[in-house]
Amino acid sequence: MTARLRRPTGAPVGLLCALAAVLAGAGAVVAARAAAPSAERSVVALWASAAALAWCAAVVAAVVLRGRVGRLRVQLAEGQARVEAAHAAALRAGTDTAAAVSEAQASRARANAARTEAEAARIELLAARSETVEARAEAAAARAAADDERAELARLAEQTIPQVVGRLRAGASVDTVLVEHRQTAHEDLLRLMAREVAYGERQRAAALAVCATAAGRVQALATSMHAELREMEHRHGEEVLGDLLRLDHSTAQAGRMADSIAVLTGARSGRRWTKPIAVESILRGALGRIGAYQRVRLHSASTAAVAGYAAEGVMHALAELLDNATNFSAPPAEVHVYVEELHSGLVITVEDGGLGLSEVWLRRAERAVSGEALDLTALSAGTRLGLAVVGALARKHGLSISFRPSSRGGTGVVMLIPEQLVAHPEPAAAQPVRVTARPAPAATAPQSVPPPPITDGGLPKRRRGQTMSAATGSVAAPAAKTGRPETAGRFGAFRQAVQGPQSVPPHPAPPADLPKDNS
Amino acid sequence: MTRVGQPARDDDPDRLYTVTGGRSQAPQHAFDVVTLIVSEDEPQPGMQSEHARILRLCARPTAVVEVAAELGLPVSVVKILLGDLLEAGRITARHPRFVPAQAKLPDLDMLKQVLHGLQKL
Structure with a gap:
């Protein structure tokens, strides 16, 4: 660069030098011509001109050479600079190379490290994969086990437990029941459950037995009180008859309550009649057990009788129906009872003039007296005890009971006593027995x-x-x-x-x- | 009355208050134990069975106490039932206490013999 700058200044200097040399030659020529004698002037001038010309040529040559030297020097400088630059570049390149080498080494080291890491990662991955496979196998095994368990549980829930509970309910002991279920997966569970169920069952049976026994005692008391009251009613005059009748009535209602509990607890019914009971007595026997018996009107011309072993049940069921009918019709309204002898048996209809049962209650009542086995849990508050009693009695004696809205506005209950429970007394006994024809x-x-x-x-x-x-x-x-x-x-x-x-x-x-x- | 001495057995399901419909007082002065009852009507179907039996029994004059014995009911209850029938005009009642005083009564020996005869039965 410096050479290039110096170059344009060298030429004018050379030219000036050449010009000055020319001028100096010319002056020397002129001076020499002027100083030299005129004869010799032409020779001196010729020589001076030649010398001047030589001088000029030398000067020009010097100038040209100098220019050339200058150019060479510039070129040299440039070359030096280039060499320096190249050297510097080479130095830089060397350092760069060294840096690059070190970098390359470092990167190689990193690459190596990365490779080892990758290797480690691959190993880990492999390990993880194998673990995954193991885990999957374990999961599959666990799932299979869970399926087995579930199947076992399902079997337990669907077959074993109902069977065990059923046998326990039937009165078998825990050990007897569990003999078949030894060595099963849920033996402990089953045993625990069986013990609980058996305990609950024993409690239930004990409670029922206590209730039944108590009811039986009350029944016996009521029966003996009835006998004594009847005897007193015969013995005493009419001045105490009213009081005795009231006592009789209360005793009859208490007896009905005891009978109801006895029926619900599955005890035997209160009394057994050894003779067929005429329909009129059946109706009045039922009537005597309810509170508002004076609001009931009987319409019966039937001479049939109900077999003695079923008479008590029929009376009790009828009493519960009459009690419902009188309870659900307002006091002045009367309840009417009709008896009809049919081919299929004896139909007793109880019609009240109350508000009538709603659709829901009608269905509930129908269900209560249907053939379904009595469920004591259905006797919660609000359910009528009476209908449950009627249902139990109907099942026992094969009575069929149905409810329908009565044409008189209330509810009509129809009880069919099947033919096999109905006895028809011989006409001779029903005929008027005239004393004259004694x-x-x-x-x-x-x-x-x-x-x-x-x-x-x-x-x-x-x-x-x-x-x-x-x-x-x-x-x-x-x-x-x-x-x-x-x-x-x-x-x-x-x-x-x-x-x-x-x-x-x-x-x-x-x-x-x-x-x-x-x- | 006739049941005194029998064991107190209650072999009839219908209670007496259902027989009388809850009444315990007979119409006053209508009957005493020896009033004779004569039925004036045949028993009707659908009638209360005691009423029907009374009507059959009293086809010839029968004393109240006899009716009670026949029906196995206390006299007071029978009086109530007879009161119903009397009101309905199905029976008539005659009072033997209006028997004329000159009617001869049997002497005591006769009565004793009868009593002995009865006891031997």
């Missing part, structure tokens, strides 16, 4: 009784609900049927004997004669 029943009654069924061994067979004497029909039946007219006849004879010593006819006189005697 010998006739004695003769006809045994004949009217059907010949008793005979077993294979030749012994008379007793029908259900009948006593043996009623079945044989020879001893007790005539005494029961015809004994009373006999007694009346004796009293008639006694009275006539009292009234006069005149001849007493062996049989009571016809009615037309007696007023004469009295007048």
Whole structure:
């Protein structure tokens, strides 16, 4: 660069030098021509001009050479500079190279480190992958185990537990039940549950037994009180009759309550009648057990009777229905009971004039008296105990009970007593027994009784609900049927004997004669 | 009355208050134990069975106490039932206490013999 700058200044200096040399030659020529004699002037001038020319040429040559030297020097400087630059560049390049080498080494080291890391990572990855595989295998195994467990649990829930609970409910002991389920996966669980269920079952059974026993005692008390009250009602006059009847009524209601508890706890019913009970007595027996019996009107012309073993149940069920009917109709409203003899049995209809059951209650009532087994948990507050009792009795005796809205505005309950529970007394017994025809029943009654069924061994067979004497029909039946007219006849004879010593006819006189005697 | 001495057995399901419909007082002065009852009507179907039995029994004159014995009911209850029938006009009642005084009463020996005869039965 410096050479390039110096170059343009060198040329003018050279030119100036050349010019000055030319001028100096010219001056020397002029001076030499002027100084030299005129003869010699032409030679001197010629020589001077030649010298000047040589001088000029030398000067020009010097100038040119100098210019060339200058250029060379510039070129040299440039070359030096280039060399320096190259050197510097080389130095830089060397340092760069060294740096690059070191960098390369460093990067190689890093690469090595990275490689080792990558290697380590790969190993880890492999390890992790193997772990994953293991874990997956474990998970699969666990899942299989869980599936097994679930299947086992499902079997436990669907088969084993219901079976165990069912057998425990049926009264088997825990050990007996669990014998079949030894060595099963959930034996401990099963044992724990079985113990709890058995404990609960024992508690329930104990509570039921206590209730049943208590109810039985109250029933027995009520029965004996009834007998004593009846005896007192006979013994005392009418001045205490009202009080006795009230006591009788209260006792009957208490007895019904005890009967209800006995029915719900599965105990035996309170009484067993040994003879068929006439429908009228059934109705009145039911009537006597409710509070508002005076609001019930009976409409029955039926002469049928209900078999003795079922009579108590029918009366009790009917009493509960009547109690419902009177409770759900306002006090002045009457409850009407109708009896109808059908081919399929005896239909007793209870109609009240109350508000009537709602659709929901109607369905609930239907369900309560349907054939479903009694569930004690359904006896929560708000459910009518009476309908549960009716349901239990209906199941026991095969009564069918249905509810319908009554045409009188309330509810009508229809109870069908199946034919096999209904006895139809012989027409002779139902016919009016006239005292004037007194010998006739004695003769006809045994004949009217059907010949008793005979077993294979030749012994008379007793029908259900009948006593043996009623079945044989020879001893007790005539005494029961015809004994009373006999007694009346004796009293008639006694009275006539009292009234006069005149001849007493062996049989009571016809009615037309007696007023004469009295007048 | 006739049941005194029998064991206190309650072999009838219908209670007496259902027989009388809850009443315990007979109409006053209508009957005493020896009033004779005569039925004036046949029993009707659908009638209370005691009423029907009374009507059948009293087809010839019968004393109240006899009716009670026959029905196995206390006299006071029978009086209530007879009161119903009397009100409905189905029976008539005659009072033997209006028997004329000159009617001869049997002597005491006769009564004793009758009593012995009864006890032997």
